[in-house]
Amino acid sequence: MSQQMTGARMVVQALKDQGVDVVFGYPGGAVLPIYDELFQQNEIRHVLVRHEQGATHMAEGYARSTGKPGVVLVTSGPGATNAVTGMTDALMDSIPMVVLSGQVPTFMIGNDAFQEADTVGITRPCSKHNWLVRETDKLADTIHQAFHVATTGRPGPVLVDIPKDVQFAEGTYTPPAKARVSHYNPPVKGDITAITALVEMIEKAERPILYTGGGVINSGPAASQLLTELSDATGIPVTSTLMGLGAYPASGKNWLGMLGMHGLYEANMAMHGCDLMINIGARFDDRITGRLEAFSPNSLKVHIDIDPSSVNKVVRVDLPIIGDVGHILEDLLRIWKSRGRKVNSQAHAKWWAHIEEWKSVNCLAFKDGGDIIKPQLALQRLEALTKGMDRYITTEVGQHQMWAAQYLHFDAPNRWMTSGGLGTMGYGLPASIGVQIAHPEALVINVAGEASWLMNMQEMGTASQSRAPVKQFILNNERLGMVRQWQQLLHGERYSQSWSESLPDFVKLAEAFGAKGLRVDHPDQLDEAIREMIAYDGPVVLDCMVEKHENCLPMIPSGNAHNEMLLPSDEVRAITGAGASLV
Amino acid sequence: MSPLNIQQGSSAHSAYDLRDPYSEVIETHTLAVIVDNEPGALARVIGLFSGRGYNIESLTVAETDHQGHRSRITIVTTGTPQVIDQIKSQLARIIPVHEVHDLTVEGTSVERELAILKVVGKGDARIEALRLAEIFRANVVDSTLESFVFELTGVPSKIDAFADLMRPLGLSEIARTGVAALARGA
Numbered sequence: 001m002s003q004q005m006t007g008a009r010m011v012v013q014a015l016k017d018q019g020v021d022v023v024f025g026y027p028g029g030a031v032l033p034i035y036d037e038l039f040q041q042n043e044i045r046h047v048l049v050r051h052e053q054g055a056t057h058m059a060e061g062y063a064r065s066t067g068k069p070g071v072v073l074v075t076s077g078p079g080a081t082n083a084v085t086g087m088t089d090a091l092m093d094s095i096p097m098v099v100l101s102g103q104v105p106t107f108m109i110g111n112d113a114f115q116e117a118d119t120v121g122i123t124r125p126c127s128k129h130n131w132l133v134r135e136t137d138k139l140a141d142t143i144h145q146a147f148h149v150a151t152t153g154r155p156g157p158v159l160v161d162i163p164k165d166v167q168f169a170e171g172t173y174t175p176p177a178k179a180r181v182s183h184y185n186p187p188v189k190g191d192i193t194a195i196t197a198l199v200e201m202i203e204k205a206e207r208p209i210l211y212t213g214g215g216v217i218n219s220g221p222a223a224s225q226l227l228t229e230l231s232d233a234t235g236i237p238v239t240s241t242l243m244g245l246g247a248y249p250a251s252g253k254n255w256l257g258m259l260g261m262h263g264l265y266e267a268n269m270a271m272h273g274c275d276l277m278i279n280i281g282a283r284f285d286d287r288i289t290g291r292l293e294a295f296s297p298n299s300l301k302v303h304i305d306i307d308p309s310s311v312n313k314v315v316r317v318d319l320p321i322i323g324d325v326g327h328i329l330e331d332l333l334r335i336w337k338s339r340g341r342k343v344n345s346q347a348h349a350k351w352w353a354h355i356e357e358w359k360s361v362n363c364l365a366f367k368d369g370g371d372i373i374k375p376q377l378a379l380q381r382l383e384a385l386t387k388g389m390d391r392y393i394t395t396e397v398g399q400h401q402m403w404a405a406q407y408l409h410f411d412a413p414n415r416w417m418t419s420g421g422l423g424t425m426g427y428g429l430p431a432s433i434g435v436q437i438a439h440p441e442a443l444v445i446n447v448a449g450e451a452s453w454l455m456n457m458q459e460m461g462t463a464s465q466s467r468a469p470v471k472q473f474i475l476n477n478e479r480l481g482m483v484r485q486w487q488q489l490l491h492g493e494r495y496s497q498s499w500s501e502s503l504p505d506f507v508k509l510a511e512a513f514g515a516k517g518l519r520v521d522h523p524d525q526l527d528e529a530i531r532e533m534i535a536y537d538g539p540v541v542l543d544c545m546v547e548k549h550e551n552c553l554p555m556i557p558s559g560n561a562h563n564e565m566l567l568p569s570d571e572v573r574a575i576t577g578a579g580a581s582l583v
Numbered sequence: 584m585s586p587l588n589i590q591q592g593s594s595a596h597s598a599y600d601l602r603d604p605y606s607e608v609i610e611t612h613t614l615a616v617i618v619d620n621e622p623g624a625l626a627r628v629i630g631l632f633s634g635r636g637y638n639i640e641s642l643t644v645a646e647t648d649h650q651g652h653r654s655r656i657t658i659v660t661t662g663t664p665q666v667i668d669q670i671k672s673q674l675a676r677i678i679p680v681h682e683v684h685d686l687t688v689e690g691t692s693v694e695r696e697l698a699i700l701k702v703v704g705k706g707d708a709r710i711e712a713l714r715l716a717e718i719f720r721a722n723v724v725d726s727t728l729e730s731f732v733f734e735l736t737g738v739p740s741k742i743d744a745f746a747d748l749m750r751p752l753g754l755s756e757i758a759r760t761g762v763a764a765l766a767r768g769a
Contacts, residue, residue, distance in 0.1 A: 316665065
């Protein structure tokens with residue numbers, strides 16, 4: 001059934017047909033016809049943000065916590081350029097997102113019209129794909145394709161730029177079933193020969209490790225279950241990147257914790273010492289590998305990834321398997337079982353004995369802060385007091401983010417939303433709102449630093465208006481903590497611009513936004529404050545004053561290898577040599 | 584426990600695994616990229632090269648299938664085998680890209696470039712230019728009493744050689760198309 005309608009109505013119809021229930025956006029001149037259509041319907045909820053960057057991070061939070069694409073609606077010019085950071089963030093972390101932007105009318109494009117920007121030009125390198133729609137007849141078709149591209153293969157952000165005259169004009173609506181089928185359809189099944197070769201490797205390996213990433217979570221909850229089954233059945237230890245936390249439960253018996261620059265000692269030592277590394281949906285990021293020449297020198301490396309360009313990009317692997325993690329793990333388990341569930345048990349026992357030794361180092365130990373709240377303690381208490389709750393965590397970027405990854409435990413996927421690849425300060429608050437909109441009854445906590453939090457604090461207005469009872473757990477050290485830490489290690493303790501003066505009163509600020517404000521500065525009152533934050537029915541900002549000069553450890557100083565970690569017990573020493581020029 | 588158990592040509596392997604993938608030698612490869620002829624397609628390809636720091640030695644593009652709206656982009660690029668493989672998989676990831684062919688490793692190929700050269704001179708130099716042009720099978724496509732415009736087709740090195748010879752004889756301008764290439768055989 002083809003239907004005649006305006007372009008603006010097509011946009012809303014296409015979103016409905018794609019199963020969209022919420023759009024994060026901000027109106028403006030070039031999207032007024034679409035806003036007029038949104039006004040006249042009740043199926044799609046619109047969340048009014050305070051800044052378009054906020055909309056993109058909300059969409060990311062929504063997408064990461066549901067597995068569905070997040071949808072953003074912005075106007076032309078500044079509306080679109082403000083969306084660039086969130087799109088880049090989603091591209092780096094493979095988050096499905098569809099951004100619809102208004103554009104000046106087609107006959108004005110190129111004339112430097114008011115609020116005109118070359119949006120497809122600007123967003124080309126920060127989107128998986130983008131389109132400028134010049135004819136209303138092609139609009140619905142393009143939006144359906146956009147959803148297809150955003151969610152197929154390695155997910156990512158896409159943008160559809162819609163000139164205002166295209167929104168006003170009438171055209172024929174194309175339903176999703178009749179949309180032009182894109183040739184873009186990456187295969188999901190892995191090569192069986194390669195998977196069988198991996199089974200052989202698993203059967204013989206003496207010191208195997210599973211190194212998992214965000215790809216497991218992107219593949220869907222079934223992939224996480226299969227991963228858990230694989231590890232539990234074979235006894236292979238699991239470590240994960242920042243993006244992959246929750247895919248294997250933190251309470252699982254084979255869990256080593258996060259790896260990488262601020263990963264756990266046992267995880268990094270196991271990566272260094274393994275003889276078989278099975279990378280599942282991760283990408284050998286520089287935060288993970290440390291010094292490349294010394295990265296896991298004695299292992300065979302297997303890489304399971306849906307994106308062929310991830311393979312051999314950074315680390316040369318011995319066996320690539322291209323496809324969807326869930327499909328490949330299913331085949332892998334089936335073949336391994338059919339060949340008699342073999343592992344090298346004797347060698348595994350020795351391997352685990354090593355790992356237990358590394359665990360006994362207790363790399364997350366920290367000194368008691370006396371009357372001062374240690375940030376690690378704050379997170380330990382948050383973990384203890386929210387255990388077993390229907391809990392989602394977002395973070396900003398910096399020390400608090402790494403501490404959260406170390407001290408909070410995730411037993412299920414889609415519960416942990418953080419800006420990994422791009423490292424976007426200001427991500428956490430809007431992301432927490434996006435998560436809360438998707439899960440209205442859940443406890444959604446943004447673990448924040450005060451500096452990051454201020455970058456998008458205007459979204460507290462969104463939280464209040466859209467009744468999103470998000471909890472902002474701010475670890476306030478009045479410092480740009482990670483910058484300060486690097487200046488201590490790298491720049492002779494010259495703390496250039498890394499402290500915050502004139503910080504706002506976060507309690508009053510919360511109240512000004514119609515939220516509840518709390519402050520705590522003594523360990524004795526910490527539990528009570530956290531309980532109060534959780535119990536309050538509405539958005540809360542908890543300003544948790546913590547130790548100002550705490551370093552985030554353990555740490556692989558840049559330019560070092562996995563077995564050259566800085567532990568809390570070590571003297572903190574300066575980074576020199578080649579490492580000093582790395583980021 | 585060796586990845587070599589995998590059959591050659593299986594999709595888990597690069598189709599080009601006869602080369603040493605660990606080599607640090609810089610190779611020159613000619614890639615043919617078939618794309619939808621849509622606005623921005625070329626910008627995506629070029630943006631990939633500039634954004635990721637790859638080299639472009641030469642690039643030609645034109646619509647080759649008017650009905651299917653497909654264009655063929657021929658790119659000559661350089662890099663270690665690892666970088667070349669990266670370039671190919673990054674190209675294949677661009678949504679409007681349908682096919683990526685590495686003509687350098689997919690058997691032999693025919694490569695041609697067209698150049699138009701203006702040579703200004705009088706007397707012996709002028710005669711010598713014309714004589715050399717005949718040897719190189721360059722055509723004269725424009726002539727005045729003081730100048731020739733030559734048209735020359737061939738592999739890039741042939742054009743380089745001809746331009747080098749023309750330089751002392753009064754080469755004043757040169758326009759080159761960049762390489763177009765096709766695999767040999769059926």
